[in-house]
Amino acid sequence: MPARPVFEFRTSAACTYNNNDPRCVEVATNVPGKVAVRSSVTGRTVEFTAAEWTDFLTGAKLGEFDVTA
Numbered sequence: 001m002p003a004r005p006v007f008e009f010r011t012s013a014a015c016t017y018n019n020n021d022p023r024c025v026e027v028a029t030n031v032p033g034k035v036a037v038r039s040s041v042t043g044r045t046v047e048f049t050a051a052e053w054t055d056f057l058t059g060a061k062l063g064e065f066d067v068t069a
Contacts, residue, residue, distance in 0.1 A: 005034065007028030007036040008028050009026035009028045009038060010026060010027060010028070012027075023041055025039065026038050026039075029053075032050075033049060033050050034048070035047070035048045
């Protein structure tokens with residue numbers, strides 16, 4: 001069985017992490033062809049291919065996921 005990749009997570013500079021409300025999303029892009037996203041609260045990780053991540057970012061930049069009040 002191949003070894004599981006070791007992801008090196010980083011938190012966005014836009015995250016206003018504080019100990020009273022530590023909700024941030026962390027992203028790792030150090031494993032070729034993969035992107036991992038995890039919750040700083042639960043530690044749960046979701047993995048994407050590099051192509052899936054690129055498609056997501058493109059949609060986000062175009063406002064595809066904007067929430068209206």
